[in-house]
Amino acid sequence: MTTQPIDADGPLVPMPALTREALREAVRHIKPLNLTQFDRELGEAFDQSVQTGSIGWMRGFLIKWATFVAIERWPARAASLREAERVAEDPSADDDRVHRAQREIARILGEAEREAGL
Secondary structure (H helix, E strand, O other): OOOOOOOOOOOOOOOOOOOHHHHHHHHHHHOHHHHHHHHHHHHHHHHHHHHHOOOHHHHHHHHHHHHHHHHHOOHHHHHHHHHHHHHHOOOOOOHHHHHHHHHHHHHHHHHHHHHOOO
């Protein structure tokens, strides 16, 4: 993981390197219940890479989990994303509210991807 100061208002963990080991360690710290999914998807990505001869599956795996960590390591960011997703999927929400929620989702994802170096 890269060295970054962590304080009460800061991230739960530093942003890790874009490697399976570093990402797994970060997931273990911030969302341990997601380790089973992480390990399953890692195995699937490895199998697909071997079967197809393409590293694209592994790269996709790393991008997905780096984005996940970049979001979840900031509890307020993760909560904002969950709320925006809830509103975006709410059939009773008016169009304007849904569009604002969709823009917030895009903003959070873009911010997380930049933070992860993607």
